[in-house]
Amino acid sequence: MNFETVLPLAPWVVFFPVLGILLNLLLGKRLGEKGIGIIASLAAGLSFGVAVLLALGLAGHPEGATYPFLRWLAVGDFVADWNFRVDTLSVTMMLVVAGVGSLIHIYSIGYMHADVRHNGEPGRFRRFFVFLNLFVAAMMILVSADNFLMLFVGWEGVGLCSYLLIGFWFEKGAGGIANAQAAKKAFVVNRIGDFGLLIAIFLIFYNFGSLDFETVFAQAPQVAAALPGVILAITLFMLLGVTGKSAQLPLYVWLPDAMAGPTPVSALIHAATMVTAGVYLVARSQALYQQVVLAQDVVMWVGAATAFFAATIAVGQYDIKKVLAYSTISQLGFMVTAVGMGAAVAGMFHLVTHAFFKALLFLGAGSVILGMEHGHEHAAAHGSHTEGHHSAFDPQDMRNMGGLREKMPLTFWVYLIGALALAGIAPLSGFFSKDEILADASLHHPAVYLVLTAAAFLTAFYVARQLAMVFFGKPRSEAAAGAAESPAVVTVPLVILAVLAAVGGLLNFPTTHWLEKWLEHSLYGVEPARFILSVALISLAVALTGLLIGWLVYGRKPLEDARQPDPLARPLNGLFLALEHKWWVDELYQAVVVKPYLRLAQFLAQPVDQGVIDGLVNGVGNLLRSTAQSWRRIQNGYVRSYALTILLGVVLVVTYLVLR
Template sequence: MHLETILPDPIFALAPWVVFLPAIGLILNLLVGKRLGEKGIGAIASLASGGAFGVAVALTLALARHPAGATVPLLNWITIGDLSVNWAFRVDTLAVTMMLVVSGVGTIIHIYSIGYMHSDVRHNGDPQRFRRFFVYLNLFITLMMILVSADNYLMLFVGWEGVGLCSYLLIGFWFEKGKDGIGNALAAKKAFIVNRIGDFGLLLALFFLFWNFHSFDFATIFAQAPQVAAAAPWVVLAITLFMLLGVTGKSAQIPLYVWLPDAMAGPTPVSALIHAATMVTAGVYLVARSQALFTLVPAAQTAVTWVGAGTALFAATIAVGQYDIKKVLAYSTISQLGFMVAAVGMGATVAGMFHLVTHSFFKALLFLSAGSVILGMEHGAEHGDLDLQDMRNMGGLRRRMPLTFWVYLIGALALAGVAPLAGFFSKDEILAAASRQAPAVFIVLVIAAFFTAFYMGRQVLMVFFGQPRSPAAGKAVESPALVTVPLVGLALLSIGGGALNLPGISTLETWLEHSLNGVRAGEFLLPVAAGSLGVALLGIGMAWWIYGRRPLADAKTPDPLARSLGPVYRGMERKWNVDELYHWILVRPYQALSAFLAGPVDQGLIDGLVNGIADLLAWLAGLVRRLQTGYVRTYAFAVLVGVVAVLAYLATVAGR
């Protein structure tokens, strides 16, 4: 199969460089980074990611002239019989939107990481790991770019698996830290194993695709999908439901969301990269890319919608009861991903993608601002065993870290859905779509939106208001410019990001319709918008009533909600004991089975059989060894006896 193709615009030929540039960056740091020092390492990694962003911008300009896009082939990858799979890049408005988000937000995180990791590697006692961190970071961008630029499901799966590997490497970056010296390593392993469950679902979907479509190419599959669905609707239903299983793993939805809160074990820039620009957005992108399949099976759409809505509410309730500043944001990510998944499940794909883009701005801002808070606490005082991420140990930081406070407040208000910040417009489009298409889902999402505003108000009040509740908080210092300048950039995006799809203009809707033909666009309904804003303000007001009027006096003061809600709050605080439930239902039986297989079966039966064979051979060798006397006359006599025996046998045969 020839790979030559005529592109509508020569700029499209740059598409492979969105992958090549971050890959070159990691290779350079591997080869010469040690001689360049921290500034050189950070510059190479940031320029590599920034270069990919520059290519994505160029592709955007080319798409503005040729919105139909193109496929840019690179090489023949797999040819087996009639199956031919190319390594080819899909350049359309959906793919390029993801490229811009991944590389743009990723570059800001790279720049921030230079300042953050300079302190973090010293705080953790191993400055030599600075280079390793940026190698992993560039690898993450490389593989996420493969995922979003793929022109077929098999190439997408390579990126899908690759970002899972990167999450394992980065979550466990400080693998010797954490509880009992293995806590971070266990968190990384948990993320890896849980994601393998979801990946198994996507792999089954690929098997079904190949058996029924005899291809992995998006264009071929989407063209044949209506005929296959008409002849065997269960096939498309199975494919989409297996994809949903993959989504629950990668995008942290019920029941496979449990890995994402533990992912906070990684350095804060890792949390920002995973939660804002890479990995968890992959599941939402998969459903958006596969809308041609999902729209053919309403049952699958309903399943996706309810998984998203249920996750949005469930995770929001857990966030209310957390004290770790990063874990509140982690459960917030799970909840907001639920909004996105519900949107793409309903067919409101533009609304889902709009929220994905704006969420990448303010969630990266919040995580990186949380990292700034942690850095300020680290530099504030000798803290010993003090948990620097526990909000109960903070307080009063708006005076010690004013810039971090203001950017954090912007991110929190955007996440809460307060107008005119970006989160208000994108979340409102999802609520508007739900109000018309699925009233029950709309109610669930509105309740989730209330909890979102409440727990973000609670967090801001506990971290930045009141009096310092620890020496570290009382002597915290503002972070350096290398950390705070990227925060200002993200804050501006969080303020103005809603302009991407303002009512009446709908730029993003017009942009994406070239890739998402036949799907319902987002919409703006004034009563829903006003109601959602009212819900957000109510949540923030209740947070102030509980935590603002009477701030916590010290770190040991019980949470006011604990006194008023009792067992309900304890359920939120304990994450509704889902991890413990999984441990009893899955982990303990698995460990018991492993112990049995390792004892009676492995060491008893298998080892006994192997060792028995070895003992038998040793016994036989002992018998045969007696024939080796070392005397030549004995061997000559044995030869003579052998010759006589052979001659006697021949004579007997001849006599017959």
């Protein structure tokens, strides 16, 4: 396919989702749920179609090109154009965002039909799909940007959508405010990361005189030679942005709470696409990072520490989505480690396969939740109240599940494929993509390799724990006993994602290295992909060991009652308590950051703002009011009083003139 022919289509990766938003805003009420879902899904699907055409065009023009769209900003000598960058890296991200996004849109038609009714707000169906299309548009701006400023617009756009969708049920949750607080937490924590990215952009503009990728990356060696400290500052401030958007230490704390949003949100934004924006940023900026070894090392260790730390927490969680949330943070740590080591191809490979199997797992978890809600409502309809009031029952708590393998067989099998891919079991996709990262680490960074291997073991262990608690044993609640398989609109996307999760390793299979050959035209200084048989065998052995131990602990003798303590609670004692409470990191933030901030805000609000500032302003107002009240007394409406006042005035004037 001729590249010059398809290049002008690039803006439509953004325009189609925007068109979907406009149509649903204008016509959604008339079209009903089915029409709304079709329009939104078609918009995402057409965006994916454009990405496919661009990929086909790049096959014969792999170096890519920039499509000039409009002159955006021009201030003095500074010019920032709104141009679409079409190369193998950006198109790979487009395919992931729009491809996985389209499947999630279709899934959402069935999921949100039930969810809006379960929450008593059918009218919010249209709002959800407007927000979902808005996210796809913002993410497409981010990955198609040709300069850092345009990238930042998309960066902030996906942050806004994350806030809107996490707080979609803003009046729900504990105390009627928990979901709103989760959205606010995500917004505030991401603003800290965005501050870092902004500082990096300011430094780039000041020292390079441009924000265009090609100009900045071409000058990077010269600037690094003259001002190495500047490149270090740029890359570390950029890393701060990555820790916020891609949920790395220490700014990862917003992502687990983001599970307050509907499950399709968790799959699309907080597993497959938005959280990978930081990984994409570092991969795109390899020309800067490779100038400063210290920056690469910091990125690498932040990723490795996050991978292990988050995996430990996942072992002690009971919420089916929270387990996957901490798993996502951990897997993002693998990706960040890879791009920090300079193994950008391995990082992008894991980004793509992770999008497949983690979207599958989140959507599978959503199917499980739908089944649990169906079972609970069925039990309530037949007069059974053994599980307590409707609002008290948690359909996401794995302790309330069990036995769903027989109740929801299709969901079980696709979930099993995603879980084994996450655990790194051959020949599923996660095995190949994770192995490339481990292979590179084993050659150059042995300590990092050991940390990542430990994280891989924990990953397999909590995968086995989740499978055993959710699908095996006997139902531990009437909701689980009454669960039913989800409708086809939910399960068909699951099957497609399961196929992708199974065969996705072919994208960069050790004998072909197709993804490496594809991305080498866009990435700076591509590290060759590696497959080391000994490392692969050790990785597989570690994963199988983790699964075996997890099964021995949780599967051999499944929990029989929802109130039964976790099998690890007694042997691990205080350690498991720490895992359950997520190492008390949220409590630490509350004590060290939030509470002192609130006390300072209260002090500034009470004595300073209301006392001093308001006191001065109110004092001036009171003075004017009292003065006005005094002068009002002479305005009594009697003509004789006014005549007397005029006479006195005349006497005073005459007296003054005489005395003068």
